Amino acid sequence: MSALIYVVLVLIIVGVVLWLINSFLPMASSIKTILNIVVVVVVIMWLLSFFGIFHLHSG
16 A cells, blocks of 8 residues: 555656656746656656566666
8 A cells, every 4th residue: 555655646646746847947848748758658668667567677
């Protein structure tokens, strides 16, 4: 159960940080779009790795 809480907390924190960046940092919309895509891809890869579907190789 604590693993599920950990995943939910990480998703909430990432979402809030991304919302803060998108709302309050002035940057071109193309850069924001690229940032959003990169964050979503990284979070999806992390989730797949967390649940054992995809293995991230480090080193």
